[in-house]
Amino acid sequence: MGRNTRKRRSPLATKVVAGAAALAVGGGGLVWANFYASAHESDSSHHRTRSAGAQVATIQCPDVGQKLRNVPRGARSGVDKELAKLDEQITEAYARLASTRQAQSGDSAYVQNAILGPLKSKRTAALDRIGINIRRGGGDAPGGLDRFAECRGMGADQPGNGDGDNGNGGQDQDNGQGQDGGQDGGGQDDGQNQGDNGNGAAGPFADDFVDINDVQPNSRDLENGLAANGDGGSTGSFTAVCGVNENNLFNSDNLIVAPGVDNGAHHTHDYVGNQNNNAFSSDDDLAGADTSCQNQGDKSTYYWPVLRLQDGTQEFDANDLGGGAEGNVGKILKATEAEIKFVGNQQSDVVAMPKFLRIITGDAKAFTNGVANANSSFSCTGFEDRQVTDKYVLCPEGSQVVRTSNFQSCWDGQNIDSANHRDHVAFVQQDGSCANGFQAIPQLQVRLVYDVPAPTVENGQVQNPYAVDGFPEQLHKPITDHNDFINVMDENLMNEVVDCINGGEDCQ
Known part of the structure; x- marks a missing residue:
């Protein structure tokens, strides 16, 4: 159907987004959400009920763009580009979250160490650049921007609280894995094909x-x-x-x-x-x-x-x-x-x-x-x-x-x-x-x-x-x-x- 009006991507832009695309697509198909079980899904192999909210379904980060109030006009272009980089970083981290379920099953600290930790480092650098852009534009960069660097995991039925931080190191109390390590019994079981609507889409449920x-x-x-x-x-x-x-x-x-x-x-x-x-x-x-x-x-x-x-x-x-x-x-x-x-x-x-x-x-x-x-x-x-x-x-x-x-x-x-x-x-x-x-x-x-x-x-x-x-x-x-x-x-x-x-x- 139709046409895409997007202009040709520059070589630099192609490199920036290639990592996210590579993580998002694998083996000829999407791997976004093969672990999402609908809320109250019955797990017949374990004869118990589990909730999607008990698993790390997605990544919650502070929306920095909503928190910026006084950005000089001359700095807005540079700031907007850095805000877009923050979005790219979340997209890439989310793709990694969705494509590493097997690794997560054997390591309770995997999400924090391999996904949320590196994401925080990238966000810290982008936030630093936002501050530099504001100062170069003649403004006063808000203090403590780095407090918006930390992200946390959240469940598929868990509403956001708007701050991206629950006060315990940017992670749920389950060490970022969900209450049972992100899956039942350490295996991919029937969550493999549940909740993805047959095409790998991350919801709806x-x-x-x-x-x-x-x-x-x-x-x-x-x-x-x-x-x-x-x-x-x-x-x-x-x-x-x-x-x-x-x-x-x-x-x-x-x-x-x-x-x-x-x-x-x-x-x-x-x-x-x-x-x-x-x-x-x-x-x-x-x-x-x-x-x-x-x-x-x-x-x-x-x-x-x-x-x-x-x-x-x-x-x-x-x-x-x-x-x-x-x-x-x-x-x-x-x-x-x-x-x-x-x-x-x-x-x-x-x-x-x-x-x-x-x-x-x-x-x-x-x-x-x-x-x-x-x-x-x-x-x-x-x-x-x-x-x-x-x-x-x-x-x-x-x-x-x-x-x-x-x-x-x-x-x-x-x-x-x-x-x-x-x-x-x-x-x-x-x-x-x-x-x-x-x-x-x-x-x-x-x-x-x-x-x-x-x-x-x-x-x-x-x-x-x-x-x-x-x-x-x-x-x-x-x-x-x-x-x-x-x-x-x-x-x-x-x-x-x-x-x-x-x-x-x-x-x-």
Whole structure:
């Protein structure tokens, strides 16, 4: 399917990522997660029950990018590249974790000595370089950056606490092996083929799914991103009709978080709107690009991780970094509907967004970071009063899967981006207003509808599941869904959007 728009990788970049790819692929097939047992899997050879959470399923590291606040503009390019190296290091360490189960079974200190220890050393060096970049840019590097170097192991059903450190040397109390050395009885037993969905993917698991009938109406578990539109303030809307990626524009870059870094996302994105999206696109490139939007004044880029059906299909990126080489496998499912709408604020008029404003909503690392920035939700057509953030939904026959993301709608009035890509925008307060110093801007709401064959869940196992693409160590958890936006509307169109919303009209 389609094409990958990633530019040719430089020889240096090829060397950097080759190690991770080599670890990820072996013997002609993926080796990501052949040890993952679904929670409460029955082990008939030992006549007992074990939990996936008792095993080291993945690696949790502090998300350094979220902790940086004051990075001089001149230092951001260098800092972003070092942050991307931290992601590469985690990917490589996770691949090693998944491919060394036999070695782990005979050595209770293997994970610490062979994986977490070397990872800490690499992270320490990258953190040092971040500090150097900040100082060279004229800033003051935050003290104690090295405290973010240590990582730990965590289970497949264990939520992250957001700090990457549990206070005992960066490891679980089981010496990084799980309560029983990472497997039962010292052998690979029936965990060898459990929980990998038949294709080596690291999740999702049966516990990641919920029947939509079991979700309580109006009980979304996170408040971030609740629709800001109401009966007062600015009540209009503007709908951008931009298609569903009919041009098959895919890549695993992330222009917001990792500009200039090939495969910065480590997962594949769908793109609608702007047709010149890759890690190397400048603002001028975006402004001069074609657009899939009906209104040619809207060259904004709207992008999100693809949804895949893990059915064994060999996609165009089956052997690529960001795709199958990093555990993102199966058939890419294109949305049947992509509703892109801008709405108003409950308490006030909205002001125009600045051109090239960047907003990320949700957190691609929420499984290990914790849920503070998690935001997207899943539902089913006909049941959209029932939204759930930490589960994929099982829809009844005739109903389709819905992904919803409501973006931050308060802007600091000055910056189109920030060091951690979050501080320049915010969600509305409980009463629908923006905090002091922030201005209400049109709230972007993205609603994606998919015709997904319902997975089968039996005896604690899920067959042919669907999942969002993600960083490999995030185990395809639904809580990691996210959405990205760069505003590239021309001035006339942005003014029209504002006028429609403030005037109570519904436009497109």
